Each structure stands twice: as C-alpha cells, then as structure tokens.
Amino acid sequence: xxxxxxxxxxxxxxxxxxxxxxxxxxxxxxxxxxxxxxxxxxxxxxxxxxxxxxxxxxxxxxxxxxxxxxxxxxxxxxxxxxxxxxxxxxxxxxxxxxxxxxxxxxxxxxxxxxxxxxxxxxxxxxxxxxxxxxxxxxxxxxxxxxxxxxxxxxxxxxxxxxxxxxxxxxxxxxxxxxxxxxxxxxxxxxxxxxxxxxxxxxxxxxxxxxxxxxxxxxxxxxxxxxxxxxxxxxxxxxxxxxxxxxxxxxxxxxxxxxxxxxxxxxxxxxxxxxxxxxxxxxxxxxxxxxxxxxxxxxxxxxxxxxxxxxxxxxxxxxxxxxxxxxxxxxxxxxxxxxxxxxxxxxxxxxxxxxxxxxxxxxxxxxxxxxxxxxxx
Ligand code: GLU
Numbered sequence: 574x575x576x577x578x579x580x581x582x583x584x585x586x587x588x589x590x591x592x593x594x595x596x597x598x599x600x601x602x603x604x605x606x607x608x609x610x611x612x613x614x615x616x617x618x619x620x621x622x623x624x625x626x627x628x629x630x631x632x633x634x635x636x637x638x639x640x641x642x643x644x645x646x647x648x649x650x651x652x653x654x655x656x657x658x659x660x661x662x663x664x665x666x667x668x669x670x671x672x673x674x675x676x677x678x679x680x681x682x683x684x685x686x687x688x689x690x691x692x693x694x695x696x697x698x699x700x701x702x703x704x705x706x707x708x709x710x711x712x713x714x715x716x717x718x719x720x721x722x723x724x725x726x727x728x729x730x731x732x733x734x735x736x737x738x739x740x741x742x743x744x745x746x747x748x749x750x751x752x753x754x755x756x757x758x759x760x761x762x763x764x765x766x767x768x769x770x771x772x773x774x775x776x777x778x779x780x781x782x783x784x785x786x787x788x789x790x791x792x793x794x795x796x797x798x799x800x801x802x803x804x805x806x807x808x809x810x811x812x813x814x815x816x817x818x819x820x821x822x823x824x825x826x827x828x829x830x831x832x833x834x835x836x837x838x839x840x841x842x843x844x845x846x847x848x849x850x851x852x853x854x855x856x857x858x859x860x861x862x863x864x865x866x867x868x869x870x871x872x873x874x875x876x877x878x879x880x881x882x883x884x885x886x887x888x889x890x891x892x893x894x895x896x897x898x899x900x901x902x903x904x905x906x907x908x909x910x911x912x913x914x915x916x917x918x919x920x921x922x923x924x925x926x927x928x929x930x931x932x933x934x935x936x937x938x939x940x941x942x943x944x945x946x947x948x949x
Pocket of ligand 1: 590591628629630631632633713714716726727728729
C-alpha cells in the first residue's frame, strides 16, 4: 500500500523526545530546533488541523536546572527533578507556540487517567475543548506523582494512548532514527528502512528488538508497542527523524519515515470498542423523540431519558432502550446513576439547579454513542 500524505490527516499528535528537545551537554532546550518545529506545527494548525504535542523533557530539564550529577536518579529524585523541569518545559512550549499566536494548554496525565474510563472521559473532554478553542494541548506524564509500578515511563506508549483517547487519526513519533530498519543500521550496511508496515508481525517485532536506539528512553521496542496501541484503535502512526530542522515539513515533503497503517479509523474503532468490548452496567430508557434524535446522529440529552436502571458510574457503558424497551444503542454515560436519575426528563438549564454544578449538557455524547447495536 502507498504511504498516505500528511495533509490527509485532520487530528495529529506529535511526540517529541527528550534527546531531541534538550541538548545533553548544555542541559538546555535546543531553541533553534524547537522554533523550527513550532513553525511546522503552526503551519499544520493554519491548515485547519488539530495538533497535540506529547513532550518529554521534564526530568532532563529539571536535572540540569538543579545541577544534579550525571548517573541514574532514584524514583523520588526523578519525581522531584520533573517537578522543576515541567515548569520550564511548559513555559518553553507556551512561548514558542505563542510566537505564532497559538495558545498552549498543559495536560499532565497518569496511567490511571488514560486507563480508567471515568478519568479517561475527563482528560478526553478537556483535550476536546482545547482543540475546539484552537489551542494546542501539550501533554506529558505526570512524573511527579507517577510511581514505578503504575507509570508509562516512556512517552511513546503514552502518546499512543493519548492519540487514541483523542480520536487522532495520526501519531508522529519524532525520533533520533528515521524509521524502522530491517537490522541495526549502524552496524549492518545492508540494513534497509521499511517505508510501510501494514501489520505488526513477529518479524517486525524482531526487527524492533534489534534496531533500538540508545539515546531515546523508549527505543524501538516501545515504538512498536505504541504502534500496536495506535493501529488497533484506528490511528495511523509514523516514525521519522527529529534530528533535522523542520521535521514535520520534511514528512509533508515525502521525506524518509516508516508508516504503520491501520485498516480502521479512530471513530469506528472506538465505537466498536464501546459496542463490543464493554460490559453494560445499566440501562437508560428514552422517549420516542430522543430515539429519533439519536438515529439522526445527535447526542442523548437528559430531557429525553424517562427511566434509569442499574448502578453505573460516569464513563461506564450503558444500554439505551426505546419506550418499548427495544435496544437502540450503547454508549458511555456522562453521569453516575444517582445523578442521571435526578436529571432525567429535565431540560439542560435545570441540571445546574438540581445537581448544583454545571454538568455536561449531554447524558451521552454522540461520540460516545453507538446506535443500532441490537441484534436484528
Ligand atoms: N516523561 C518523561 C520526561 O518528561 C520522559 C519519558 C520519555 O522520555 O519517554 O522526562
């Protein structure tokens, strides 16, 4: 299959590793390189793309600000170094994107934020709102609180989860190597770059094991793990060199890289996940007007709900039934069962009065809703 083109994508996550962003000798941000990357991001942004950045560098920057000696850091040392470095990292991104009139929004996530559905919905809707406001979310792992057992540790897999969470259609991993090679390119003159990977086979995984890169934390193995996460959720991924100036422009111009293609698209893959893999925790029965609205592709509003059954939490999957109890669809509900019951049948302005908070307008957002799940 031919490689896609960068301008075919509408929502793009760009992952930038520490070794690209920070000069390992001076311990400073590589300002010239970053300015060029920001210009590339601004170009995509001007073209109407939603862009997100997953940026590493907090630990490396903190280490340099605190003048910590070289050598491995203990967990609490890297957490404290990240606390210092992340402030600097956020300021840097805010400045370089701000120079193009783009607002940067910092989002620090933990493993639980991406894996627990309630928290997942929170992170996802914040990212969605920032994109709607044409800001660029700048995301990193919350290294100051993440502990060894429950952390990503590498931003390759984190970026893949963020990309799938935000229904991005492309994840770009900027790396210190320009793609996946058949063998280690440094030591094997016959090694060739694989331009397109259509399926992550055992053979591809074998190449990743051999063609690791020493500089980046993740190496090629975590990049392949990231590709598995991304492609199984309908997000294409590519690995390209970030060692050149204007790396995104180079990709747009058809430069060297490895594409990992997915047969799905993020919305259908996500909907398949909602419809097929999640055990429903409750049922919402809705009126005829809401049934028509849902079938027309709209969200489910509290006003259309006539009955709430089951013990579910925000983010759980629920079955949606019509007034005759016929299954209409399934979705991720935005309220806990108790609150859903309180606001059923009520108009959106009432929700504020009843719950005392400005809740979400929808009971189930249309992106979280799959209509027509009942067996025929
Ligand atoms: N989250 C880490 C940091 O900001 C980096 C992880 C990685 O290098 O992949 O320092």
